[in-house]
Amino acid sequence: MRALSRYLILGAFLGALVFSSSPVLAASPSTNPIPGNGCLFQNPVIGGSNLQDRLWLDPRWPEYYQRDPDYPGLHFNTGQWAGLDVRAKLKLPFANGGIVIASTGTSRDPAGGGFGVVYEGLGPCTGWITSYWHNPTPVAYEIGQVLDANMPAGTPGCTGFEDKCGIDAIPPHSHWTIGFQSDGDPFPQDIPAFNTTSPNPILGSIWWVSGLRLFPDSRPAFAPPPTNTTTPKPVTQKPQTPTAASPLIGLLLITLIGVIVLLGVSREKRFRQFLTIIAATIVILGVLWLLASR
Ligand SMILES: [Zn+2]
Numbered sequence: 001m002r003a004l005s006r007y008l009i010l011g012a013f014l015g016a017l018v019f020s021s022s023p024v025l026a027a028s029p030s031t032n033p034i035p036g037n038g039c040l041f042q043n044p045v046i047g048g049s050n051l052q053d054r055l056w057l058d059p060r061w062p063e064y065y066q067r068d069p070d071y072p073g074l075h076f077n078t079g080q081w082a083g084l085d086v087r088a089k090l091k092l093p094f095a096n097g098g099i100v101i102a103s104t105g106t107s108r109d110p111a112g113g114g115f116g117v118v119y120e121g122l123g124p125c126t127g128w129i130t131s132y133w134h135n136p137t138p139v140a141y142e143i144g145q146v147l148d149a150n151m152p153a154g155t156p157g158c159t160g161f162e163d164k165c166g167i168d169a170i171p172p173h174s175h176w177t178i179g180f181q182s183d184g185d186p187f188p189q190d191i192p193a194f195n196t197t198s199p200n201p202i203l204g205s206i207w208w209v210s211g212l213r214l215f216p217d218s219r220p221a222f223a224p225p226p227t228n229t230t231t232p233k234p235v236t237q238k239p240q241t242p243t244a245a246s247p248l249i250g251l252l253l254i255t256l257i258g259v260i261v262l263l264g265v266s267r268e269k270r271f272r273q274f275l276t277i278i279a280a281t282i283v284i285l286g287v288l289w290l291l292a293s294r
Helices: 002-021 242-265 269-292
Strands: 024-027 083-086 098-103 115-121 128-135 152-154 174-181 206-209 234-237
Touching: 098 128, 115 152, 128 152, 242 269
Parallel strands: none
Antiparallel strands: 024 234, 083 174, 098 115, 115 128, 128 174, 174 206
């Protein structure tokens, strides 16, 4: 019986110690759903309108836009790159800018893209490719030219589908694509990606994804949050409010009262010494906790 109460006290004491020394763990939501890459994305819509609001989705072909089940709008035909049709002037989706790596120049894309231009990200965005099709005029940038994050990168137009362009048909838009160069597994692995035939062999194998997945404010309100396969990193936070500290103080106080009661009941000398040490330790821990939480 005495041994049991000793174990109970020791358990309560260790419990109080663990609670008082363990930091409050909180999972921080990832701001970038792409695992394993440090590229920082930005909303490409010049003026900052929500990308979802600027999408063109033709009601005549609902299935055409369902390549990404959670983020509607991603589409392509054979030989084309998977992308979104956007009715807005666009800049690069890379917060660090990018470089022109391909352009149709004054000729037109034979797959229906009209005047098109392709950029690659810089720094941590190297390997990310973005392109803009149907520009109304040949793109003025030279291959190798570097663009900063705010320069215009693509203009809505009708080149490549001139015969269908109009008020009651397809409106002027940019077919905007973004993807990651990878010869191996599709990347990112938890996001629907499409390795469509590349019309330009210098770009290699690219896995196209929905631009709607790349930065938080582009996400449609009705879509579920993207699945993140990486384990969120726990963030250590110091308890900042008295309400966070009071349960721990309460636990220490209850343990202290229990020890004092046992001190009064117990008659064995060695056990009383043991209880006194525990009581003193709890008092010191409580004082230290109060000092630390100031
Ligand atoms: Zn399109």
